[in-house]
Amino acid sequence: MRQTVNNISMRPELGVVTMLTFIGLGLWDENDVSLKGLEAIREADVVYAEFYTSRLMGTTLEKMEALYGKPVKVLVREDVEQHPKDNVLKDALDKKVVFLTGGDAMVATTHVDLRLRAQKMGIDTAIIHGASISSAVCGATGLQNYRFGKSATIAFPYKNIISETPYDTIKMNKANGLHTLLFLDIDREKGYMTINRGVELLLAVEERRKEGVLTDALGVGIARAGSPAPCVKAAKLDELKALDFGAPLHIMVVPAELHFLEEEALQALAGLKT
Incomplete structure (x- = not known):
């Protein structure tokens, strides 16, 4: 028998409240969590986290x-995507569980999948x-946020094969006058991809395909967003490749043709030279 009160699943026969709450931790350090999120964490029976899609570079687990005020169980990709019934979902059957992620909670599709699995098991x-x-x-x-099209991830080459998906995404977005947000890969062995490496991979695809998609293309690099000292720089891609952005996390944008206000903003905020 199960009752639901205020969206929290009740199991009277067990005398417990069950719930799986996904909490986005923000961009930089432990203080970025919302007050609502912090309250939910402190009220939880079990706290899980994953840092393979993103992580808070300005803090530590400690x-x-x-x-x-409680321990955090950090999961790797395989735990979340292949074996969630052995950890998160198993505990959420009879406990209040929170699942922590960097950034916002549902940006990564892996988190949507976990939520759907939970609901199929009757976990609110x-x-x-x-x-x-x-x-x-x-x-x-x-x-401007409404001018962004489909995003893509620049992945580390696999067996020396460079994914062309980001290039194709830029090509499609540019044809529609839209900017492209490019996430940069995080790998347990290779570490954090830099803007410089991401540009190198894009230009390598351009060199092979020779379609002119990136000819004289502008790039915007952002490092350590949300920190006290973020780095934002804009330049042609071949120039951007040589700039120093410092420590991770990095992300980049390949814009379409700029609105005049966007151009003015990049000059003021990212050092764009006309």
Whole structure:
């Protein structure tokens, strides 16, 4: 028998409240979590987190646990995507569980999949949103949010094969007058992809295909968004490749033709030279 009160699943026969709440932690450090999110973490029976889609570069697990007042179980990709019934979903059957992610809670499709699995098992879910890099990029650069098209991820080459999906995404978006947000790969062995490496991979595809998609194309790089000292720079891609953006996390944009206000913003905020 199950009752639902205020969207929280009740199991009277067990005398417990069950719930899986996804909480976005924001962009930089442990203090970016919302008050609502912090309250939910402190009230949870079990706290899980994953940092393979994104992570808070301005803090440590120890600082997070000190703020929360309880331990955090960090999961790797395989735990979440292949074996969630052995951890998160198993605990959420008879406990209040929170699942922490960098940025906003539902930007990554892996989190949507986990939520759907939970609901199929009769586990009620909720979301407490956090600041997302997708919107932070607009604030950091002055690029207008409604002018962004499909995004893509520049992945590390696999067996020396470079994915051409980001190039094709830029090509499609440019044809429609839209900007392209490019996420940069995070790999347990290879580390954090830089803007410089991302540009190199894009230009390598351009060199092979010779379609002119990136000829004289502008790029905008953003590093450490949400930190006290973010780095934002705009230049032609071949120039951007040589610039120093410092420590991760990095992300980049290949804009379409700029609106005059966007151009003015990039000159003021990202050092764009005309």
